[in-house]
Amino acid sequence: MNAAPKPADVLRERICTAASTLFIRRGFGATTMQDIADALGISRPKLYYYFKDKGGILETLVSNVPVEAHRRAQAVLASKDLDSVQQLRELIVQHADLILTRPLEFRLLDMSLEHLPKAMQTRAQKAKRGLLDAFTAVIREGAKEGRFRPVDPRVAAFAMIGMCNWTAAWFQGDGRLAAAEVCEILADLGLASIAKSALRAKPNGVQSSLRMLRQGVANLEAALQHG
Amino acid sequence: MNAAPKPADVLRERICTAASTLFIRRGFGATTMQDIADALGISRPKLYYYFKDKGGILETLVSNVPVEAHRRAQAVLASKDLDSVQQLRELIVQHADLILTRPLEFRLLDMSLEHLPKAMQTRAQKAKRGLLDAFTAVIREGAKEGRFRPVDPRVAAFAMIGMCNWTAAWFQGDGRLAAAEVCEILADLGLASIAKSALRAKPNGVQSSLRMLRQGVANLEAALQHG
Numbered sequence: 001m002n003a004a005p006k007p008a009d010v011l012r013e014r015i016c017t018a019a020s021t022l023f024i025r026r027g028f029g030a031t032t033m034q035d036i037a038d039a040l041g042i043s044r045p046k047l048y049y050y051f052k053d054k055g056g057i058l059e060t061l062v063s064n065v066p067v068e069a070h071r072r073a074q075a076v077l078a079s080k081d082l083d084s085v086q087q088l089r090e091l092i093v094q095h096a097d098l099i100l101t102r103p104l105e106f107r108l109l110d111m112s113l114e115h116l117p118k119a120m121q122t123r124a125q126k127a128k129r130g131l132l133d134a135f136t137a138v139i140r141e142g143a144k145e146g147r148f149r150p151v152d153p154r155v156a157a158f159a160m161i162g163m164c165n166w167t168a169a170w171f172q173g174d175g176r177l178a179a180a181e182v183c184e185i186l187a188d189l190g191l192a193s194i195a196k197s198a199l200r201a202k203p204n205g206v207q208s209s210l211r212m213l214r215q216g217v218a219n220l221e222a223a224l225q226h227g
Numbered sequence: 228m229n230a231a232p233k234p235a236d237v238l239r240e241r242i243c244t245a246a247s248t249l250f251i252r253r254g255f256g257a258t259t260m261q262d263i264a265d266a267l268g269i270s271r272p273k274l275y276y277y278f279k280d281k282g283g284i285l286e287t288l289v290s291n292v293p294v295e296a297h298r299r300a301q302a303v304l305a306s307k308d309l310d311s312v313q314q315l316r317e318l319i320v321q322h323a324d325l326i327l328t329r330p331l332e333f334r335l336l337d338m339s340l341e342h343l344p345k346a347m348q349t350r351a352q353k354a355k356r357g358l359l360d361a362f363t364a365v366i367r368e369g370a371k372e373g374r375f376r377p378v379d380p381r382v383a384a385f386a387m388i389g390m391c392n393w394t395a396a397w398f399q400g401d402g403r404l405a406a407a408e409v410c411e412i413l414a415d416l417g418l419a420s421i422a423k424s425a426l427r428a429k430p431n432g433v434q435s436s437l438r439m440l441r442q443g444v445a446n447l448e449a450a451l452q453h454g
Contacts, residue, residue: 025341029256110396111338114252149419155404155412158397159390166389169337177382185382192376193420213447216440220433 066127084142293354300361311369
């Protein structure tokens, strides 16, 4: 069982959420610590106990997402019991889940990257690069194994990361689909976009041809039974 | 033959590009008309001849992209000689091309939507909605015709628009791929993500089963000849 989160952590999280909303709506420059305290209904001294200034909140906010994205991707790559198809599915599900869980933080990073201190920009960019490399490596590996079509691995990686990232711009948590459903749909679309279907594949062996023949016979039987 | 663009239009375009770069790097609030004039090496009066203030430049910049995206999508939908597969390919190519051509304007819109006057927000959102509706309609139509898998049309539309939009974050015009190549790759990935392959499809008739059997036999023959 997980221990319940500490009250201090809960408030820290609430401060980050309230601040990202204000930073996005009003802009970082036009938001004051007083505004953030007001939005939460807490005192300014209490807020200062957690963060020394709004820059500190911004730093916490924007470094969370790319670093966490990179960590998750590395964990997927380390799962040696998954094959390349399963790894790609998991990369998409994990990344979409992160963006769907923290859409404001993600948008804020995207909007304020140019305004951040150099060291933080570098850290965020390194993590983003790590995420891209993970997707690219799995797509390349799967293509080598004949599981994926020979697509441009880097553009395919950007396309998949892009469709996940874009959820931050449209997903409504209270809409008709749950976040977990969106993750599954995106993983399905991403996999299908580069999957090698038996028909698209070049003839590659007796076994796969037999599999296709057996499937064709089964389909024909079903069609004739319903016909 | 197209007439050469008028010098005034060329300068207008250059002002827009220089201003978007500054707005993104420094933020809208921290950029002055003087900065924009300096970036172009023109006088302030000359700049004011084209735009009454920086707000006017921002308005021009950010209304261009979604309105143009919507216009292009409507043109594709109006092409009655294209079937749903060709329409979807064209929607993706056209939209990716727009974002690849105007990445700064697109990023600026994405970053500043919350700061725009209400009327302009509404116009941009209406155009974005129109783009989404166009993708959704074509995906739904293709599924009805049995050309596409029965995916969630709205999520698939967002996924495809997202992978196009995300090019604004990564594409380098001077890189190893031309913009036109990226458009083609994205169209291929988008189409494949929902294309119905014979094997993925549920058994749906005698003809498709026979097609699969014939293909299986051909593959088997090829495999045995090389074996």
